[in-house]
Amino acid sequence: MNETPHLSPMEIIDLYKTEFGAGIHDARITERGEGVQKTKGYNLWIRVDRELLRPAIKKLMDIRFPHLAVIAGNDLGDEIELLYIFSVFYGTKFGEYMVTFGIRLPKTDLTVPTITDLIPGALISEREKQEFFGITVTDIPDGRRLFLPDDFPQGVYPWRKDETGIKPEMIKELWAINRPKDRPAPPVPEKKPVMEVPAAEGEERKTGGAAE
Amino acid sequence: MNGDTTKKSTPYTVPIGPVHPALKEPVMFNFLMEGEVVKSVDFAPGNVHRGIEWMGMRRNPVQIVHLTDRICGICGIVHSLSFARAVEQIAEIEVPPRADYIRTILHELERMQSHLLWAGVAAHELGFDSLLFLTWRVREQSMDLIENLTGNRVNYGIVQIGGVRRDISNDQILLIEQGLAYYRGLLDQMKTVFLDDSTIRMRCRGHGLLSYRDAQLLCAIGPTARASGLAMDVRHDYPYCAYGDLDVQPVLPPQEFGGPQGDVYDRIIVRLLEIAQSIDIIQQCLDSMPAGEVLWEKKLPKLLSILKKAHGEAIGRVEAPRGECMHYVRMDGNDAPATWKVKASTYSNLMSWIPMLKGEQLADVPIIVASIDPCMSCTDRVTIIRNGSADDLTKEDLTQLSREKTRRFSRC
Numbered sequence: 149m150n151e152t153p154h155l156s157p158m159e160i161i162d163l164y165k166t167e168f169g170a171g172i173h174d175a176r177i178t179e180r181g182e183g184v185q186k187t188k189g190y191n192l193w194i195r196v197d198r199e200l201l202r203p204a205i206k207k208l209m210d211i212r213f214p215h216l217a218v219i220a221g222n223d224l225g226d227e228i229e230l231l232y233i234f235s236v237f238y239g240t241k242f243g244e245y246m247v248t249f250g251i252r253l254p255k256t257d258l259t260v261p262t263i264t265d266l267i268p269g270a271l272i273s274e275r276e277k278q279e280f281f282g283i284t285v286t287d288i289p290d291g292r293r294l295f296l297p298d299d300f301p302q303g304v305y306p307w308r309k310d311e312t313g314i315k316p317e318m319i320k321e322l323w324a325i326n327r328p329k330d331r332p333a334p335p336v337p338e339k340k341p342v343m344e345v346p347a348a349e350g351e352e353r354k355t356g357g358a359a360e
Numbered sequence: 361m362n363g364d365t366t367k368k369s370t371p372y373t374v375p376i377g378p379v380h381p382a383l384k385e386p387v388m389f390n391f392l393m394e395g396e397v398v399k400s401v402d403f404a405p406g407n408v409h410r411g412i413e414w415m416g417m418r419r420n421p422v423q424i425v426h427l428t429d430r431i432c433g434i435c436g437i438v439h440s441l442s443f444a445r446a447v448e449q450i451a452e453i454e455v456p457p458r459a460d461y462i463r464t465i466l467h468e469l470e471r472m473q474s475h476l477l478w479a480g481v482a483a484h485e486l487g488f489d490s491l492l493f494l495t496w497r498v499r500e501q502s503m504d505l506i507e508n509l510t511g512n513r514v515n516y517g518i519v520q521i522g523g524v525r526r527d528i529s530n531d532q533i534l535l536i537e538q539g540l541a542y543y544r545g546l547l548d549q550m551k552t553v554f555l556d557d558s559t560i561r562m563r564c565r566g567h568g569l570l571s572y573r574d575a576q577l578l579c580a581i582g583p584t585a586r587a588s589g590l591a592m593d594v595r596h597d598y599p600y601c602a603y604g605d606l607d608v609q610p611v612l613p614p615q616e617f618g619g620p621q622g623d624v625y626d627r628i629i630v631r632l633l634e635i636a637q638s639i640d641i642i643q644q645c646l647d648s649m650p651a652g653e654v655l656w657e658k659k660l661p662k663l664l665s666i667l668k669k670a671h672g673e674a675i676g677r678v679e680a681p682r683g684e685c686m687h688y689v690r691m692d693g694n695d696a697p698a699t700w701k702v703k704a705s706t707y708s709n710l711m712s713w714i715p716m717l718k719g720e721q722l723a724d725v726p727i728i729v730a731s732i733d734p735c736m737s738c739t740d741r742v743t744i745i746r747n748g749s750a751d752d753l754t755k756e757d758l759t760q761l762s763r764e765k766t767r768r769f770s771r772c
Contacts, residue, residue: 178674180449180600184457184650187604191675215592216579217677218703220688233675233688233703235598239590242604244597246675269579269711295406306414307699314414 152211154243157190160211160236164194167207171197174250187242195250198260204249205232205263212236214247216263219273221281223309227252228281230260255310258283280307371399374722378407382726384481385736389729393722401717405710408737416700421447421521421667421691422660424700428687429515431702432738434477436512437463437470438680439687439702439738440519445600446676446689447521447697451667453657457602457650459523464602465536465645466509466518467678468638472543473502474681475631475638478733479554482628485727486563491553498546505539508532521663522656533646540639547636554628555617564625568716568728571622578711582683583634584732586612587627589620594679595641601678606644611637624731631733668695680705682733704738 155163157177164172174195179188196204208214214234222229232249253260262285263270274285275294282305285291293300305312371394378386386407392399412431416424421443428439441463448455476499483491503513509532510516518524528536554560570580575588585592593610595603611633613619613626620626657663673690682705690699709732716728 178449181604182455182600183460183602183604184648185605187599189598189600189604193673213576215576215581215684217675217684217686218688218701218707220699220701222690222699231688233686235684238592238597239610241596242599244594246598246677248675267579268577269708272707272710293406294404295409297406306411307417 154237154240155211157192157245160192160245160247161194163211164204164207168196168200168204171200173197189242189244191246191248193248193250195252198251198253201232201249201251202261202263202266205234205266208234208236208247209266214267216267216270216273217246219270219277221277221283221307223281223307224252225309227254228258228283228308229253230277230281230283232263253283259286260284261286262288264289279305281305282308282312376725378404382485383729385734387734387736389725391717391722391725396721396723398717398720398722398725401714403710403713405736413700413702416697418696420664420695421697422664424697425519425521426517428702429517429519431704432735433514434474434735435470435680435682435685435705435738436506436514436516437466437519438678438685439704440516441467441601441678442676442685442687442702443689443700444519444521444676445678446674446687447667447670447691448656449674449676450672450689450691451521451670453522453666455523455656456653458527458652459654459656460601461645461649462524462526462528462654463519464606465528465642466506466516466524467601468641468645469502469506469509469536471681472635472638473499473506474733475635476502478631478681478730479550479628481730481733482727483554485730486560488560494553495550498543498550501539501542505536508535520655521667523654525655527654528649533649536642536646540642543635543639547632547639550635551632554632560628561625563724563727564623564628566621566623566625567720567724568624568627568731569622570712570716572620574715575622575712578715579708580683580712580732581708582680582705582733583611583627583630584683584709584712586610587620587630588622589613592684594677594684598677602645605648606641608637608641624727627731664695667691669693673699682706682735682738683708685738702738704735706732706735706738709734 161175164175172194176193178191181188214236215238217233217235220231220233229250229252234247235244236247238244260283262274264274271290272294274288277283278285278291279293279296303312304314306314371392374391374393377383377388388404390402412427416427425440425444428443429436431439476495480492480495483495507513509528510518510526518526570588572589575585575590581592589612591610591612595608596610611630613629617629670691671693675686675688677684677686685705686703688701689697692698712732717725720728
């Protein structure tokens with residue numbers, strides 16, 4: 149592989165701006181230093197047109213083969229934002245940057261092309277986004293569920309903040325689920341001590357004996 | 361001719377899991393076997409989902425810090441540290457340098473105990489149980505140190521947003537130095553026991569191979585990636601906590617062992633050498649530990665009101681014992697973060713199992729599976745909800761079934 153030299157965060161942003169122009173909605177750099185010397189680490193956030201996702205990732209692969217950390221997502225109301233979080237230039241002393249590509253999908257068209265042909269390791273993350281956000285990854289080689297059990301209801305996406313998210317009845321009053329119908333409604337009244345008298349007495353005698 | 365009809369159909373499937381003695385945590389494997397040889401592998405994680413991210417998106421950051429402690433039982437600090445670092449970046453909180461150093465010391469102590477725990481598990485998977493007991497006895501020293509520094513053996517509860525909750529006193533520094541001396545004296549012995557043993561070498565050399573290219577393409581991280589020759593280590597690549605001040609190099613299998621080959625043996629080498637590296641890092645921290653406060657804001661209501669106003673998004677990442685641990689947090693001026701995504705180390709290493717296990721024998725599966733040091737509780741942290749469908753067994757159903765079975769037996 150022909151490797152380009154190490155670039156500064158600004159040079160990477162400039163490369164993207166010249167290549168994609170208006171397709172870049174927002175590009176910014178955040179930095180953070182910790183410890184005594186406050187050596188800076190850089191994060192690059194690049195929001196692109198949804199059509200430019202694959203070209204943008206290919207461009208990053210041309211710069212240096214990146215490591216895909218994860219695909220994260222935000223439910224923004226009418227849209228779902230997917231964030232492809234990469235790190236690039238690993239192996240360089242304090243020269244690694246996080247590069248995040250954000251794309252927005254309107255909830256009327258939640259499809260995104262797979263990137264597993266570029267980076268096969270993205271499969272786990274793509275499968276997870278399908279089940280947790282209800283998006284469709286086109287051409288995904290393995291579209292099964294990953295973390296959610298097979299009997300999890302269809303059409304419920306845990307990380308959505310709209311009506312397709314987890315419904316209150318799925319988390320509250322779990323005791324009511326599959327409860328036999330022939331029993332009294334809770335709270336169940338306390339049992340009369342009639343049945344437990346011998347046991348309770350036995351207990352008392354035992355503990356009393358131990359204390360003495 | 362008759363042979364064809366009686367012949368067992370090959371390849372056949374061997375399921376292992378979700379709960380199996382060879383696996384430390386639940387994960388479902390399906391092996392397609394041809395004779396003793398694994399043809400293909402399929403795995404299904406998700407058996408220890410607890411919905412932690414979902415819970416977090418309904419809690420305030422200080423509560424989440426304590427929730428992150430409980431994502432994993434071994435990596436007690438990496439998740440809380442990643443999360444705290446992400447929130448600190450959003451709210452522009454400056455962590456006092458002393459807190460950064462204390463975080464680093466605990467981070468490395470945790471790496472030591474985690475690698476020792478793994479070494480014991482690996483010995484057990486190889487059928488070398490006396491070594492398991494020895495390793496875990498040695499591990500106790502680091503656990504005792506962690507308990508002394510944080511108050512807990514697991515779920516440390518030491519990280520707070522803006523720093524750490526306990527300072528390290530001078531007496532404790534002495535204790536740490538004693539602990540380091542103890543491990544320094546053991547390092548050569550551990551190397552001899554693990555690396556000069558011909559049985560371990562025969563079982564591990566050349567097994568569970570992960571090539572450099574595969575490690576790159578499948579997004580492997582941590583000791584798994586380093587054993588395949590990828591020089592990636594967040595501590596070296598991306599400054600955080602005190603690592604920006606320290607000299608940390610990624611540990612690759614050295615030339616004396618033939619350089620990186622990407623097999624199980626290399627993963628043992630990398631982890632053993634990283635214990636030595638951790639001792640060195642803790643020593644560097646102790647030598648140059650700055651004085652001062654350990655918490656940015658002691659008053660929790662004040663901290664919470666500041667966090668409530670925070671807007672923005674950030675990534676907090678650290679090098680966990682198993683590789684990069686990353687949290688993405690987005691806050692939009694509410695109590696709870698709008699998004700919280702946890703990427704545990706094993707999440708990235710899962711895919712590496714597929715090339716590693718292909719072509720191996722069934723008997724080698726346990727050690728190869730263990731060689732990435734999988735942590736399913738970290739990976740499966742997401743959501744599980746009972747849906748109440750007819751085929752869903754509740755506790756009552758199970759109790760009922762159990763009682764019926766007991767009665768059936770008592771009738772006989």
